Amino acid sequence: MDLQSLYQAIILDHYRDPHHAGLREPYEAEVHHVNPTCGDEVTLRVHLVDGTVSDISYDAEGCSISQASTSVLAELLIGKPVDEAMTVHETFVELMQGRGQVEPDEDVLEDGVAFAGVAKFPARVKCALLGWMAWKDATAQAVVDARG
Amino acid sequence: MDLQSLYQAIILDHYRDPHHAGLREPYEAEVHHVNPTCGDEVTLRVHLVDGTVSDISYDAEGCSISQASTSVLAELLIGKPVDEAMTVHETFVELMQGRGQVEPDEDVLEDGVAFAGVAKFPARVKCALLGWMAWKDATAQAVVDARG
Amino acid sequence: MTGVSLQAPAARVDIDIEKIRADFPILDRVMAGGHPLVYLDSANTSQKPRQVIDAMTTHYEQFNANVGRAVHQLGDASTAAYERARVKVADFIGAADPAEVIFTKNASEALNLVANTLAWGSGDYAVRAGDQVVITEMEHHSNIVPWQLLTERTGATLRWFGITDEGRLDLSQIDSLINERTKVVSVVWVSNMLGTVNPVAEIARRAHEVGALVVVDASQAVPQLPVDVASLGADLVAFTGHKMVGPTGIGALWGRTEVLNALPPFLGGGSMIETVAMAGSTWAPLPAKFEAGTPPIAEAIGLGAAVDYLSAIGMDRVAAHEQAITAYALERLGDIDGLTILGPSEPVDRGGAISFEIAGVHPHDVSQVLDSLGVAVRAGHHCAKPAHRRFGVQSSTRASFYVYTTTADVDALVDGLDQAKRFFQVG
Amino acid sequence: MTGVSLQAPAARVDIDIEKIRADFPILDRVMAGGHPLVYLDSANTSQKPRQVIDAMTTHYEQFNANVGRAVHQLGDASTAAYERARVKVADFIGAADPAEVIFTKNASEALNLVANTLAWGSGDYAVRAGDQVVITEMEHHSNIVPWQLLTERTGATLRWFGITDEGRLDLSQIDSLINERTKVVSVVWVSNMLGTVNPVAEIARRAHEVGALVVVDASQAVPQLPVDVASLGADLVAFTGHKMVGPTGIGALWGRTEVLNALPPFLGGGSMIETVAMAGSTWAPLPAKFEAGTPPIAEAIGLGAAVDYLSAIGMDRVAAHEQAITAYALERLGDIDGLTILGPSEPVDRGGAISFEIAGVHPHDVSQVLDSLGVAVRAGHHCAKPAHRRFGVQSSTRASFYVYTTTADVDALVDGLDQAKRFFQVG
Ligand SMILES: Cc1ncc(COP(=O)(O)O)c(C=O)c1O
């Protein structure tokens, strides 16, 4: 088991110093997601302005992987149009579910490529996806509310 | 599998010509027993007079073993004091549950010794006991009713 | 399919039966008296090929760990094998999504799961006083008793299709039997006693017209027929591993996602939760929601190997062999004086279980004589008492076939029946 | 039991651990990176000795048949083996009558069986609106959720014992918590998270004073302690095969005959009936009444072999070894800076599961580093979220031991924890 391939320096950096952490106002939707296996939790808010991800704020408790991936999520998606953010999201999910067979696209994922190694650790994929699934859920709610 | 040891001539005789068959009056208790595994059924009545088994009448549907053993039951127990009949009952049950290790007592069991071979066929022990269990149940009811 | 020749159907259906038999260690057994085993009780439980036994042994020897909980290599391996088994089973029955396959301990648990969650449910799928549940008179007890318990406990009414003299469902009253008050229709696909293959799609169509939920007991169908739940028309389908060359201790419930999502949980406990607080809990998504506690892990892996085994033969071939051997057996049994078949006597819409009576010899005695010759059949009511009562009998003898059954096995049965008649001096 | 020396407790308790280890094929596994397997996740599931695996293989290769139904030699053999397994389990736990042992698929099903039949029951044992059910904050989810479902569905109230800072049950309010309205008290005997051994007899005494039914979750107790249900004071006891060197897919519920007879059936179907008519059915006597459908036959036989295996070692020795290895581990773990044990830190009234936190390293990360060294532990909430919440944590790392655990295994754990701290630059 190659610990270094899992715990890339970028991941450990984000873990020790998570970006955009904390819950902020304003927001259109807030969700609370749990990893049923281990109990890791995240509360996440999204703030959309004119179809753009204006803010992602969160309160997360969990392991290095889940903490770091939520930090990278915020870093990557804040400022992006929702459509584009969704594409990044898809790319990240594909990478994570690829059992290590998917080549990470650095142009799209930036720091997110550091998680390529996580895909080889099935028990940790859920950790890496916790914040991302929460963001998708929250964004979907915010978009529906905006339309409704 | 020694068919002859299971299907003794006495058993086949009782099967073809069951003694005391049919349901008769008077009776103090009637029970209906079923073998859940195969569905064999017996309706059995007991008539007790002054602590003696005056009649055992029955309507039985089932295999050669269950039919013959009910016939032997009636033959053996009619006319016996209830206490003595209970002892015969116990002796028969012991023989049946003895996995072929119990030596049958011909003085007590008479034609019943023919069932010694059945004890070696676990699936058939329930057949041999169907009528006997019904008789015990019915007699217990009749005795309680008489006292009550 | 009538008038099948008496020559080796095995050859006709392109199945290498000797190769198959070599996979089943138990078929080499020599029984009391030196008779080789002739196993004709596969509708009761099938035998297991080495591939299935080995899959479980290898799991215990090399990968054993609990699933879905552990962050270690054995846990990863065990979880992957368990979930791979789910994917295999899902593919085998044509499920759209592996999450629609719930592992249970047997078909009975799967059917009880449905009946219980309908009792506790709220909303559309709840069964309440005044509602009706429709089953058939040819159900296995496992598809009768759960509905009796449900209807008694809720004040709903249980109704059922009768059986024709030929052993088919009597569908003449279908439109009144399945009506606006019907909430559930639960039918056996292939009868384990009569062998009848029922027109599930037709019944499902009528049931869906009135908005009823369609449950199918496929315990005898999944082992014998190519199954595609997506096109079957059912909402929920139950089956069991041990009848399809798989191990004991494992069964499955397939359900449409919407239906499974709408039902409340059945068993509560570890693994089926999202979060637990003393004051209340929330549930995990499918399939975990219905799999409380440590599941039958090695058994699911064994079932996965069973599905691989059957797929390698090809379910069309399995079905054709079953059909051919049944035709052969029907023809040979039909020639026996005093023998009456309960159920369709033609091999049309008919599975590989043949129940019969022999005038003057009780089924227990028939099967005892057969057993003394190494021929294993079932005697009794085969967990289908109402269907027996329908034909005015308490019990019957049943011969049932599977991928490893040969015409020689059927011949041994026929010879044994002759001996039984002679022993009991009938015919 | 404090101050145990650091020298080989295995020797002290007269258990030939190398001989035992040789029986477990998986213990020879070499994990990624060439590290030998150090399996410290036995409270999650235990490993299986060759004797247990072989018993099941032999069954499938030579005796496989359905039970209680067939009149043939294989059916006789299979039925006899299945019922012999019940007798073995009954003897192992001191049951007065084998019919008091109900085979289920796991402990979770056993606990749900009780909660469901109390919901549907009539008479003394029925739980109704206004009644109270008492559990504890240290229960496994499988002994929480069934009672939540029961109380929600019936309108009864769920109450619970809290936990002291030392990880013991807070019994100070026992007389008000268990009162005249209490119908059921269900407690874990040995906690799978904190390791606490609870005073079941004392709780049972109070529960019986008010006429409540006493249910014991013995999932971690039966594997570790000599158990005598006759003297325990409980009415119903649940446990599970896979934690006691047995296979997956099998668990058991023991119950006093009077109680089991008074409860209605749980799952309905084949084998649990006396007779079935479309209009209604009657039930078979114990234990069949609670065993619908084809039971986990090979699994029961495997559990029988597991019980033989443990009995051959002697449960007093198993318990002494567990005690010794736990004492050794508590001492060694106690020396690690930044490590906090959740649960009793002294090996008194304590089972062999030790959950702990390491300041600054998340349990997932701890166990990941351990796994890279071949050391398998569990990280997460161990299906005991409320107990974790009680200690203000979301998850923990848990090491747990069994008959094959050596002091060298514990040493490997301690070394691994050092590495984890170094890797994450804490301490
Ligand atoms: C204390 C306790 N209770 C109940 C269970 C549930 O056992 P199973 O998962 O076999 O149903 C477990 C194990 O997971 C346990 O440790």
Ligand SMILES: Cc1ncc(COP(=O)(O)O)c(C=O)c1O
């Ligand atoms: C038609 C049918 N339904 C249900 C069952 C029940 O299956 P199981 O005993 O595995 O629960 C059986 C087999 O016994 C069956 O043949």
